[in-house]
Amino acid sequence: MAELLHRLGTFAARRAWAVIIAWVVILGITVGGFLIGFKGLSSSFDIPGTASGDVIAELQDELPDFSGASGTVVFHTTDGSALSAEQQAEITALAESGRDLPDVADVIDPFVTQQQLADQRQQIEDGRTKIADARTQAETGQAQLDAGTAQLDAAQTQLDQGRAQAEAAGFPTTELDAQRAILDAQRTELDTQQQTLADGVATIEENEATLEQGAELISFADGIRVVSEDGATAIVNVQFTEPRLELPQASKDAVIEHFEAKPVDGVGVAFSSDISQGVPQILGVGEVIGVALAAVVLIVVLGSLLAAAFPIITALVGVAIGAMATLAFSGVVQMASVTPILGVMLGLAVGIDYSLFVLYRHRKQLLQGADVVESIGLANGTAGNAVVFAGTTVIVALLALNITGIPFLGLMGTAGAISVAVAVLIAVSLTPALLGLAKSRVLGKRARARAATAAAMSDSATPRVRSRAIAPMSTLRAILTVIVAIVALLVVAVPAMSMRLGLPDGGSESADSTAYQAFTLTEDSFGAGVNGPLLITASLPEGLDDDEVLHDQLLVARELAGMDDVVAVAPIAVSDDNSLAAFQIVPAEGPNSTSTETLVRELRELPPVADDITLGVAGQAAINIDISEGLADVLPLYLLVVVGLSFLIMVMVFRSLLVPLIATAGFVLSLLATYGAITAVFQWGWLGDLLGVHNPGPILSFLPVILVGILFGLAMDYQLFLTTGMREAWAHGAPARLAVAQGYRAGRTVVVAAALIMIAVFSGFITSESVIIKSMGLGLALGVLFDAFIVRMLLIPALMHLLGESAWWLPKWLSRVIPNVDVEGSALERRHPVHHAL
Structure with a gap:
């Protein structure tokens, strides 16, 4: 790999314009793909196969009118007074005309709905009154029937007595029999009326039971209103035909435009996040400031405006290619709105850093009097080799998000991996090309004078470099450093014990x-x-x-x-x-x-x-x-895959078991501290006013998984650039503890600069109005801060000092099995000694 990168760097330096034109063509192709393939982004998140997803699927089959997305439009008088009849009429007109908007199934007029609720309650009262009246009538009819029955009974008694007397006197009973028949007919009529009355009473009781059931059912909804009690606020419900995840942004924008097009005098309008939450702005003022701060760091470290411009230029090119290449497929797969933003974050950060690593190595060699082209080739074969392996760890961590089985999360990881891969390719091709064009101008005037002096003083292929004596740290200092670093990180991690996960609602927005x-x-x-x-x-x-x-x-x-x-x-x-x-x-x-x-x-x-x-x-x-539990379920598997694969890579790179082990343990500490810090800010509200968190709530549900993937890859980047220097010194015969000090001295400047650049870039996203982007920016910035400056710069060197020679222990059988990747490029340097400029 190192030899291949050396050839690529040398070719790019000598054929700079060909390489630059090639990247311009690639950029043009991605722009064309974006213009053709971009079909919009989704502001929703979902996990298939969840309990809530099954409910929505059931509704789509049985009650499709209730399976679509929905949102609310809130009208409120500016002075707090009740909505006037004229204002209500205008809102009603907007609601009725809104039913013709694209993908809108229905728009519910709040005043009609409120009146319907009132009518239902009045119907219940009217029904009770009717039933009471019917019961009164039944009772009156029953009294009349009872009186008629009593009269018939009295007449029947008199008739029976008369018949008995007639029979005793031997008189005929024909007339009495006729009267008896009349009484029997009247009694039959009364019985019929009694049955009719009983049936009526039964019907009344059934209707009353049904009415009371309906009344009880309606009573449970007494707490639901769409017009406030003071009459100042009204909610218009908008029901869409398309499910939440499939609803086009254009349809939501059309709703906003419709209700804002004809303002109601004296009434303000606001939209729930289901409607108003669109695709957040990818680049804003904060991001520009972050890049500007990164440029300042580059100028300080490189001492040249031209040199400082190269990492910025290459990073922006990489971001453009990665983001547009990703968005070009938005018509094929559904993308969440944060998908390109993650790519932009990573593309800017690692793009600047990776280019810096190559440029810094080249600059260092030029200061020693090296020839420009040879120096570019060697820098690309050494620092570029490390960039490839560092980028590989990040890409592995991001691509592993696909094993979570969560589509939007896997797609975010893939988009981020594409951006990192592009950043790596640009760092080892476009950066050497720009350096080839710049020649020695990447150094300032004073630095060029020192480089010329170094070249003139050199009488061999190996420049003579004077350096101060380096001594290892004391064991006591190492022990104290380990204790203080671990305690500090654990203290910051305490809030993570109460972390709650969720998705942002309207209260979390700016x-x-x-x-x-x-x-x-x-x-x-x-x-x-x-x-x-x-x-x-x-x-x-x-x-x-x-x-x-x-x-x-x-x-x-x-x-x-x-x-x-x-x-x-x-x-x-x-x-x-x-x-x-x-x-x-x-x-x-x-x-x-x-x-x-x-x-x-x-x-x-x-x-x-x-x-x-x-x-x-x-x-x-x-x-x-559902989303939080789904992510929690896959997190152990994700950690196992990411840490396992990266551990194997580090074993090959460092040819050690203990170095990857303490590197991983240090990452866990910095990750827990990051979780604790974001919990304190976003859930507890600490420093909320400063960071724009005015309504603390749960942590973004997929943020912990995202932080694991990205921060682990970045942490291994810094581990790689610091520890390879230590291993190179040890491999050249330095005692283990002295090698730690030498490697630390050799790599600290570029690692500090790279970490500051990443912190600056990620911090730029904290100013975003979107709580999703804000939390990701702060989490990544804090994660880099904790891991780079506490773990990699303090804890790991101290632990390496305490381990001594055992840090590089590797079983002989394993040493024979794993390949020697030579990340530091020692073999390359021996094959291609640097020729010095004349």
Whole structure:
């Protein structure tokens, strides 16, 4: 590999324009692919095969009108007064005309809905009045029947007495028999009327029972409103035909444009995150500042504006190619909005760093009087070789995200891996080409003078370099360093013990965003739970009629309403075949609250209602739990694959077992500290005002996995560039502890510079309005800070000093099996001694 990279570097230096044109052509191809293939991004996340996903699939089959995405448009008077009749009419007109928007199934007018709710309650009262009137009439009819029966009984008694007297006197009874027949007919008529009255009373009782069941069912929804009690706020619900993950961004934008196109005088409008959360801005002011800070670091380290510009240029080219190549496939596979952003983050950071590693080695050789072309080739074969192996560890960690089985996460990893691969290729080809064009101008004037002096003083292929004596650290200092570093990282990691995972809601967005305004208006006017209602499905027994369905709906509603932290339960639909009923639950708190999470778990643990009605739970809180649990389930396997493969790579690179072991252990410490820090900021709210976290909540559910993949790869980069110098010194005969000091001295400047550059670039993303990007930027910046400056620069050298010669122990049988990759390029340097400029 080193020899191949040496040839590539030499070729690029001598044929610079050919290499530059080749990369320009590649950039042009990716731009063309982007223009043809880009079809938009999704702002939603999902994991297939989850409990909530199964509920949505069931709704798509049985109740398709309720399986599509939905969002809310919140209207609120600017002065807090009740909405006037004219304002209500304008909002109603907007709602009615909004039904014609693309992919919109229905737009619910809040005033019509509120009136319907009031009408339903009035119908219940009217029904009760009618039943009471009917019961009164029945009671009056019963009294009349009882009086008629009493009269017939009296007449029958008189007739019986007269007949007895007539028979005793021997008189004829023909007339009396006729009267008896008349009484019998009248009694039959009374019996018929009594039966009719009894049937009527039974009907009244049945209607009353049905009415009371309906009244009880409706009463559970008393806590649900779409117009606030003070009349100042109204919620327009927008129901889409497409599922949440398949809803085009253009359809959501059309809804926003429609409701903003005709402002209602004196009324503000805000949109829930389901509608307003679009594709975040990839590059902003913060990112530009981050790159500018990286440029400052480069100028300080390299001492030349021209040299400092090269890593920036190559990184930007790599980012453009990687991002557009990824986005070109957005029409083939569904991409989350953060997919290209992750690629941009990594492309900028590693692109600058990898180019810096090659350039720094080249600059160092030039200062020793080396020939430009030979120096470029050797720098590419040594530092470039290390870049390839460092990039490989990052790529392995990112591609391993695909084993999680989570599509959006695997795609993010693949996009990031593409950006890193492009950065590596550019670092070992385009960077040498630019260096070839610049020749000795990559050095400042003073540095060029020193290089010329070094070349003039050289009388052999090996320059004479004066350096200060280097001594190993003391053992006491090493012990203290290990203790202090470990304790410090563990203390910072403490908050991670209370980490909660979830997806951001409107309350997590920036304070001036429309999603945040809609979230807070809804919470203040209707209660926190309205921002995150739960969707419940009930699978009913087969063959039920309408009355039996109502009975089962009531059973389910009673069960749901009896749960803790349930404010309201509303039946919303029943399938045509009466096999599935859907309910909406309004919890006491928002979708990311602990109580709502507990409620979802308790609902899923409920046994079947009445032994044969099974329940399903969906909604944002349920989706949050499913995604978090899905990620938690795959995290151990992911760690095993990433750490295992990287461990094998490090064993080959360092030809040691203990060095990869302590490198991995150090990474675990820095990772835990990173988890603790982001928990303190985003969940506890520490430094929230400074970092723009105004509403603390759960940590982004996939952030821990993302941090594992990226930070492990980056940590091994720094480990590689520091430890290869130590191994090179030890391999050349230096005592192990002295080799640690020599390797540390040789690599500290470039590693510090590289870490500062990464921190600057990642920190630029903290200013993003998107909480997803903000948390990723802060997590990566803190992770690099902890790992580079505490673990790699302090802890690892101290541990290497304490291990001494045993640090490089490797079983003989294993030494014979694994290949010698020679990352430091020692063999290459022997084959290609540097010729000095004249």
